Amino acid sequence: MRKLFAPLLVLTAVMFAYAPVVIANTRYESTMFLVQKIFYFHFASWMAWAAAIGVCGIASAVYLFRADPRGDRLAVAGAELAILFGAFGLVTGSLWGRKAWGVWWQWDARLTMALMAELIFVGYLLVRKYGGPGAEKLAAGMGIFGAATTPFIYKSVDWWRTIHPQTSVVRNLGETAPDMYGAMLFCTVAFLLLFASLLTVRVHLESRRAELDRLYLALEDQP
């Protein structure tokens, strides 16, 4: 991982720096014009967010059943990044909504779902912080259940309120506007790479903390 990290970082940074150029070179969408360009980062944020939730859920299960501390570290990192990318999605979505629908918050299905999911992962961090000794295990339960409930929240909120563009829009893009589709793919890959680098850095922080704990214990063991 360590060997791969430096190239990963460089690639992420280059793609990220180049993304605005790619976006600037796409055509304007016919009904929303300029504000539509938020979409590229907005969509990419959700992809990275979904990846973060998946990582948190799976890593929690690994920690719970294998008692492998690496699973725990990965799960914390996943939960924090789910909050970060969720915030990206919520804020860009809200700004888009302000322009497209004239209100900041419309109880739109996807935004509402994202807000609920944010609650779950903030809850995850709260358990870790205030759960007392052995809270990692409680948090692992929260991680598994949080990841499992997200699709249900998605479906239920979808049926409750739907004014968000349907996912078919994304599919149609490939045929109607290949440059838009390309830019979307480019941004998604950039965000996923960003997610991977942030995950690596955050896991590194957690393993340093574990190392510190180990040193403290070793110090106590000395005569």
Add this chain to the structure above:
Amino acid sequence: MSFATTAFLVLKKDFTIEVKSGEILYTTLFFAVSCVLIFAIAFVREGQPVEGAGAGILWIAVLFAGNLALGRTFERERYGETVRALLLTPAPRAAIYVGKLLGIVALLVAAECLLVPMVAFLFDAPLFARPLLLAAILGLGTVGFASVGTLFAAMLVRSRTRDVMLPILLYPITVPVIIAGVLGTSALLQSPADEPVALLWIWLLVSFDVVFVTLALWTFEPLMTE
């Protein structure tokens, strides 16, 4: 020890204690009733209830009371650390979970038997127009909420901050149950009742229940080991 026998024993034990003291049943019922009355203050305008408030009030009362009942039930197991004694028996641990879950569900169903007529009466809601569909929504929603709630309350027994942690963890995760319950019930309260929509929500509740009961059975044992 078979799975069913264990679950039944744990349920019977909880039932015996509850019949003797009645503590959790009466406090939960009283709390649920006061919830409904408090909501009446917010949702009754000029002597008339706000349209469609009945479904929301009914579900919020059930979920708040559920949280209280879960906390009390496991406080009882924590006192004297009987939860450890249960885990130490050779009985399958998942069966202990099922026994506790059935107890909570029975308690909440008892509370609903009181709340439904009360909400129908106070808010002029035609709750008894489609009794079977309403029973299905309430029953499935209760099982969904209680399945996650029982697991979390059980694992939080070890935590000092369990009182605040339980609602913090439980409500966000059971958002689908809350949405499906409230919207399914309001679909039934419309005139005429919107049956296809109610069935859609029932379908969502069924899949939620299946997924979460399975997950809880699967994770109960490792989550309960310290």
Add this chain to the structure above:
Amino acid sequence: MLTVDRERIEGAEGPMGVTPSLDFDSVRLVEVSRHFGRRRAVSRVSIEARRGDLLGLLGPNGAGKSTLIGVLATLVQPTSGEVRYGGHFARELGPPLRRQIGLLAHELHLYTELSARQNLTFFSKMYGLDPRSTVEPALERAGLADRADDDVAGFSRGMRQRLALERALLHTPRLVLFDEPFTGLDDNAVGLVSARLRRLAADGAIVVLATHDLDLAEGLVTRVAVVQS
């Protein structure tokens, strides 16, 4: 020592499983540690106890005795190190192993809302025993035959302790774990509990007793392990 058929053990978790029997002659902790972050509950403890031993885990409060008892009871997972029951590891065994463990902690593991008889009946059923043949003798031994149908809530500390002891031993476990069993007992009750412990060890059980009270432990335990904080 009995070899255990893995498949039958796994079946024991299933709906129709029957708990197979399992027995062992010794319990061994090898380099067992349990940490909570940088807080250490137990650090690299190695002890061994055999049948007939009355092993005293001595040490001040907060030295991790309760955690060790929890580890031995399979309720607490060690961070590192291994726990062996005879030739087996704890994680291989599950229900058949729990069938052989009896635990009496400072908290008494009794439902105070239920009567003495109801408590014993419930737990004997949970252990898959026949309550008709186990409950009455246990009540007799606890000296509670005449108060069998009174709620535990009305019992004195000594009565509760005697009942808790019999509850923990209902299923005649091979490994008997006691965590501070003498707290709040008068001299008479201490004598009774001590006599019961000696008899258990003489009957071939492995008895582990955790206490901070050196005076009581002296003359009772046959082997000593000191846990330092």
Add this chain to the structure above:
Amino acid sequence: MTRGLCVAIVFLFLAGAPVLAGQQPATEGFVPASELPPDQQLPAAPFLIGAYAFIWLALVFYLWTIWRRLGKVEQEMRALDERQRSHAR
């Protein structure tokens, strides 16, 4: 080593920022003005810039928190190391 990496990330992202800033005005000139209705052009830009700016700021802020937390851990490690050495003496 890790601290260096963190600095490198922040630096690289910050280096990207001027590109973004430089591109924003360019996007408005990218399509001939006739293709955009005049009432659409101005009001949309702040939202777009705001959205992208938020992502950058939040990202930099998050990296800063990781950096700070990592710094704290490393500092504590050094303190521990020193304590151990004085202990040995």
